[in-house]
Amino acid sequence: xxxxxxxxxxxxxxxxxxxxxxxxxxxxxxxxxxxxxxxxxxxxxxxxxxxxxxxxxxxxxxxxxxxxxxxxxxxxxxxxxxxxxxxxxxxxxxxxxxxxxxxxxxxxxxxxxxxxxxxxxxxxxxxxxxxxxxxxxxxxxxxxxxxxxxxxxxxxxxxxxxxxxxxxxxxxxxxxxxxxxxxxxxxxxxxxxxxxxxxxxxxxxxxxxxxxx
Numbered sequence: 001x002x003x004x005x006x007x008x009x010x011x012x013x014x015x016x017x018x019x020x021x022x023x024x025x026x027x028x029x030x031x032x033x034x035x036x037x038x039x040x041x042x043x044x045x046x047x048x049x050x051x052x053x054x055x056x057x058x059x060x061x062x063x064x065x066x067x068x069x070x071x072x073x074x075x076x077x078x079x080x081x082x083x084x085x086x087x088x089x090x091x092x093x094x095x096x097x098x099x100x101x102x103x104x105x106x107x108x109x110x111x112x113x114x115x116x117x118x119x120x121x122x123x124x125x126x127x128x129x130x131x132x133x134x135x136x137x138x139x140x141x142x143x144x145x146x147x148x149x150x151x152x153x154x155x156x157x158x159x160x161x162x163x164x165x166x167x168x169x170x171x172x173x174x175x176x177x178x179x180x181x182x183x184x185x186x187x188x189x190x191x192x193x194x195x196x197x198x199x200x201x202x203x204x205x206x207x208x209x210x211x212x213x
Contacts, residue, residue, distance in 0.1 A: 006037035006075050007100040009092075012057065013068040015044035021068055027089035028096075028104075035102050072099055086177075090193070094200035098208050108194035110147060112138060113154040114201045120158055121166065121205035132158045153198045161202070169202035 009032075011025055025042075032040040046052040047064055056062075060080070062069050070083035070092065081099055085091045093104035098118065103111045113135065120131045135158060139151035161168045176192050176199070184192070 005039045007096065007102060008039045008041060008073040009096060010071050010073065010080075011040075011042045011068050012045055012053075012060070012062050012071070013042060014064075015046055015052065017042075017044075017068065021087040024087050024089045024092070025068070028092045031089070031093060031104050031106070034105060038096065038100070038102050072096065074100055088196070090197035091200050091204075094197070094204045097201070098204035106197045106200070108146075108150050108153075108197050109201060110150050110154070113151060113198075117154060117158075117198075117201040118205040120161070121202060121208075125162075128158070128162060132162070150194065150198065153195060157199065157202055166206050169199045169206060173199050173203060 009028070013022075029040040032038045043053050043056060045054060045057045045062070045064075045067075047054065060069075060071065068087065070087070071080035072083060072095070073080045083092065083095055085095065090106045090109075093106045096102060097104050097114065103114060105111070116131055116135050116138075120128055120135075123131055132155070135151070135155050139148070139155055142148045142151050157169065157172075160172070164171075173196060176195055180189065180192050180196075
């Protein structure tokens with residue numbers, strides 16, 4: 001399977017999963033349809049009866065208590081990359097993009113700006129000024145109102161990272177997740193979810209930089 005695709009995301013879970021996490025995973029699978037180089041698959045594991053796929057669970061060190069477990073198999077790499085974040089479509093999509101270069105098109109995200117976010121997190125302080133200027137220029141070229149709002153968020157996050165450091169995307173992510181648990185309007189919820197998706201592009205790019213170091 002890996003030889004036919006640049007990357008394969010596999011979810012190891014109980015045989016008939018349901019609930020919010022499963023819904024989020026389905027959204028990731030739906031988005032993957034636009035990426036022929038990516039395969040998103042599920043492996044149901046039983047610990048009773050025929051113990052279906054229990055050999056795979058043992059091979060990858062997966063236990064029932066950890067379900068669902070996501071692993072990303074990337075062409076050219078011997079071992080899969082473990083996903084350890086929240087199972088939300090935005091976070092998982094950003095994780096895939098950061099580790100494969102395949103853009104997943106999360107809601108409110110813009111492909112050119114996601115690429116700028118990756119470059120920004122890898123860049124030196126001097127290079128970041130150039131990338132920020134490029135982002136501001138591209139933002140000015142956007143005509144769609146929704147895209148303009150997204151472009152403004154990318155630029156604002158870059159400025160905050162310059163001011164507060166590379167941990168800003170992670171700390172702000174936690175803050176926004178907390179705000180989402182409170183009683184808020186649908187409009188506010190949508191705005192927070194947009195912010196989370198865009199923050200994810202920076203967060204996972206930052207994690208990759210740490211691993212490379």
